[in-house]
Amino acid sequence: MLYIIGLGLNLKGISVEGFEIVKRCKKIYLEGYTVNFPYAGNVLREFIGKKIELADREKVEGLEIVDEAKKKDVALLVYGAPLIATTHIALLDEAKKSRVKCKVIHAGSVLDAIAETGLQLYKFGKIASMPVWKKNFEPTSFTDVIKDNQKIRAHSLILVDIGLPFEKAIEQLEKALQDSGIKLGQFLVCSMLGTKNKKIYLRTLKEFKEYKIRKPFCFIIPGKMHFVEEGFLRGFRD
């Protein structure tokens, strides 16, 4: 049997159910290539009390984990909620086709934790994700998502890919928004949500250039706000 288990946002963010299951699995993988963890791997290992093997992109996308789960109980641990990445949905699909039983154990994710900004989860639109730019490859499709959301006055969450430092992400954001004609006033940067080192800031792009922000972090561009949301956000100017 294959278990895809969400770790939640901090070391003890895994659900009681998930913790019980991982304790009895024969093989435990940790998906480590789509996220920046706010804790070290050996700390997690100690907390779980078992051997954990790091699963790289090849391992997960190659779907061999499903094969392995034919013979024994295999757990794939995923930071945050287990099914945000499409690869993990592909695992579900492959398991179904191979008639391997598969169970998903949910946990809180950045999609839940952004509610701590005071912005209503109801009013977020599609999620944008910002990739790392390379020489001669600077994809800006995340600005289309922001534009779409602004059309319906929804808030925009921008998830930033692993490997992109804060200063670089701010630079990319500025350039992409300029090119797409989106005007940006104050917006939110959320760092380490769901952990005890959580920080939320409301600033302008120019102001953020002076900041050092710890990983993992994300951007939120507010849409139309209720006055209660506006009041709440003001607290993050301090």
Added chain:
Amino acid sequence: MLYIIGLGLNLKGISVEGFEIVKRCKKIYLEGYTVNFPYAGNVLREFIGKKIELADREKVEGLEIVDEAKKKDVALLVYGAPLIATTHIALLDEAKKSRVKCKVIHAGSVLDAIAETGLQLYKFGKIASMPVWKKNFEPTSFTDVIKDNQKIRAHSLILVDIGLPFEKAIEQLEKALQDSGIKLGQFLVCSMLGTKNKKIYLRTLKEFKEYKIRKPFCFIIPGKMHFVEEGFLRGFRD
């Protein structure tokens, strides 16, 4: 100190951190008026191993819980993720104003679990919520949200208010969509997501009229789909 703790979607959906905290709180409330639980209150009480007091709307919206948390550690348990309801954000706000320490413990919610449909969480738009209609009061603003989402080809999640049985919700959906001119093909009904009795169906409105569906349930109207999403959804026709 005030803890707002998500219970996740099943009895053991609370995080390990949340479970540890609730064990040492002096007073424990359960928010019981915005959701349909998939388990009985006494089962939860037994699992937590402590006295749990049901908090009604007055108790939570009156914010007296914040006052109580000035003197002792108080936990408010919330089904699913803790901050989906705006009332709980108001608690955070009140705590800040009253200088009462407040910590939110996240957990998985229906917003995470809808990923089990195979639809990408990235592509969901704003969330609609369907209230119970009363005589001479039949609000249909949820259709505006669906229309907005359809403008940007996003998927729509419709959360159904407590107290609305499935047959009645389907009736309301049909009437509201007719009046607003939205054409509806096949859509998803998800029941008891995140529990072992989870069911997902892809049917037409007409077909759903013959179904009995267990609470809690929600509707999902797919937007533009990737072929992988389409393939996955076909599995829910069987």
